Amino acid sequence: MALLSIRNVFKSYFLHGKRIDILRGVSLDIQRGELVSLVGASGAGKSTFLHVLGTLDAPAAGEVLFEDRPVFSMNDAEIAEFRNQTIGFVFQSHFLLPEFTALENVAMPALIRRQDRTGAYAYARELLERVGLGHRVDHRPGELSGGEAQRVALARALVLKPAVLLADEPTGNLDPATGEGIHQLLREVNREQGITAVVVTHNETLARSMPRRLRLAGGEVSEA
């Protein structure tokens, strides 16, 4: 049984009233514990594909199954819970909440799940230590550098030990050295905790270092 499968998904978006088809009947299986990279030209629809995978955007047709369960037929509360507990997101820019400290940002998914605050903060602190930010827990996002903020965002995505990690060009805004650090972390997480990860990237060398490589072009996904 595949962890995540996509069945015949169509998706288009509208730019200046013109329809642009970005997914034309994509079908795909992702097994538990896989580390997958997804490459493609700008505007090919890599982000949209990731959003559909993570239930942030609904496809026009087709189904997304998680452990053979169609995710888009769940109601609002169930979808929210699914996003909260099963999926961890890392975006191109960190998207941390500016009013909260690094620690609170990392603990946020646990708080949303209504976990006890002290327990959540303790684990969040541990995660921050792991990504090398033990000394910046009480800083707000505005006071962190790009690389630091992205590492906080990664810690936030991992705080509830999700089954799937979806990363959308997590190193796109970073210099190569810092970016390599983030990729290193991703690989570690995949290896140590068995978290399935799908990483969208521009960087061909980084993509090549992943065990499984996908390419999105012309609305179709192919193994590269």
Next chain:
Amino acid sequence: MHSAERQTVHRWTFIWIGALVALVGFSLLGVALTSSQAWLETSPSLGLSLLGWGGLVQALNALLLVSEQPVAPVPNTGLLVAGAVVWLAGWALIAAGIRRAPASAEGPSPAAGATLYPRLARYRDFYWSTLGAYGGGMLLAEVVLILLQTVLSSGVSATELGAAGKGASSGLSLPPTGAFAIALLAGGMVAFISGFIGASRAQRLSLPEATIGVLYLGLPIPIVLTLMERLPGLQLALGYRLREVTYVAGLIGRPELGYWLVFTFLVLALVLGINTGFIAAGSGRVDLKLGFELFVARRHVAVFRPSLLLGTLAVLMFGIIPPLLIYFIIRSAEAAVERTRIRALGLKDPLAAASDLNRLKLREQSPTMMMTALSVGGVGVGVMALIIVLSVMSGFEADLQQKILGTNAHAVVSKYAGDLPEYAKVMESVRKVPGVVGQTPFIINQVMIASEGNVDGVIIKGIDPGTVGEVTDLPKNILGGGSLDILYTPEKIVHRGLPDEEPAEESGVEEDDIIRRSGTPKKAPVLPGIVIGRELAASLRVVVGDRVNVVSPLGTELSPSGPIPKSRAFRVAAVFYSGMYEYDSKFVYILLKEAQDFFGVKGATGIELKVADIDDARRIASQVVKVLGGYPYRARDWGEMNKNLFSALRLEKLVMGIILSIIIIVAAGLIVATVIMLVLEKRKEISVLKALGVPDGGIVKIFLAEGLQIGVAGGFLGLISGLSWCLFIEKAGIKLDPDVYYIPAVPVRIEPVQTVLAVVIAVLVTYLASIYPALKASSVEPVEGLKAE
């Protein structure tokens, strides 16, 4: 999974025919109503009420004391019933035309994409069960309110009402206002719960159902109650059963205003229930926890910061200009200091200076902060104004009530016709009624009073000095430390020793008191004593010891020249001052025995009662009548005797409350704008929160909490500043022109219930105002904010 979607089938023939039939029925109803005069009279006010401004117009009308003539129309009953039946039949046809499709719908399953748009499905269907919950809840709330009011207040049993026999066999005897408060709460709860159930079951707000439910099931009862005032037939049929309801509504002098205010209250409760139900269960699961949402909301809107709260409080307490001036002075001093410091630092260490400058920049506030402060201030001003004005009006009312009750009894027992010769026996029975703490017999009549200098028409009261102190403050109001007991010993009344007065008195005696004059011609005769008010003494230009003549226009005496009005001389024994011009200028007191002689009354006119709890006077009065065996005895309480005065006061207070609440509504507009700005500012954060797993309901809760914080902070500041202003007015005192007002300074009475109510109204209004922006926030799609950076 697909079967979870509900399918609705519309049979358009049914619906169109049903609509036509309903229209015919509606026209028939219209014809029946217009054929009667009543419709012409009531349609303007009913129409205005439906438009929404009716309540305000009625309130203004009431304030201006525009009187409305009752009319006596006869509506065409047959046509009315036929119209109603046809109209209902039309609606039944329409209902039959909209049906749920059977679960196993034949044909292809819905398009693959259809299930992907729950947002659209949410607005598609019309559920009869939701309509039932909303409309039925509204109707049930009204019925519960009326039944509870009737059962709870004085001595009406549920069986008498024709209600289900389960109710108490004999009504509880709560005072009507207390019963009304309980009934209103219960009705509000029913409306709230039915709204909650309807919305949480349907998982949507269901505006069409709510509108139709309120219009068709909620409106009829208030309309019937309003029409009852105009239609004698209706009054005859329902008036007796609904007497407790009409009594409470009548307390403010404008029953219709009362009915519609209560209706508005119930609609508000329903709306709150619908909204709360949607928030709690709209996402498909009941989730009443708030910890996380409050955590986020507090960070988004930092309302509870000392600087913001203190600044707003200062503006509320001292007006806008002084705090603003102080603020600017402090800011410019601060800026000057900082500038010199940073400039000096810049010469030594430019980098440190730059970072200090940056810190200053960060301290500047965003426009949303400014908006938040303004909204808090707006709500605060509304609550403060409400509290101050209502407290001052309560002060006037309490003062007036105290003065009226000081001079008058709490209740009066008398017969429907004639005197009360057996008053001693009646007093004996009344004494046993619990709650009666004092009683005194009295005789009341209207007479002319004449002195040397002037003549006036007054009300004369025969009293028993021994017991009158049990009931009224008269003994305490005597000026110069005098006592009423002097009425028993008129010979001890001190005469005014002015020589030029003596002959005048002598000549007066010659006419009236021939016997005594013959006995002691040189000394002033002993006259029975009379107690008069200070204003009357001034207008008659008399002091204690002076002689006055009392002339009764009723009983006449025969004289050689024909019948002449009965007249008798009295000596002013004491002067009283109650503080009410009305009483001080219009009331005089003599001994009960003198009055019996003078007016030829056997016994007394009635008995005045004092009760332990003045709010309970109405019930005790009816208890007294019950003890006395009913007819021919009757008892009236102070509220009934001064009905017009007190209902005018209450109405004035209510109308002031409504008008001042408009300030809060304006402030609510500010809150809507502020929260919308917040939503726009936080689009990205909303998307992130959704991606992290906050359901739509959670987003709604966050932004509702943000609006509510503003309301709570504003209400709190308004409460503090309003109470401080009240205390200031009370302690410092605002002088009133003694020529115009009967009291020296503005009275203040802080009533806890109405003060709390002002804050509660503010918080409720801000809650309602935040609903729209909060729903807007929840409809932000996750991808919207995540796209562009």
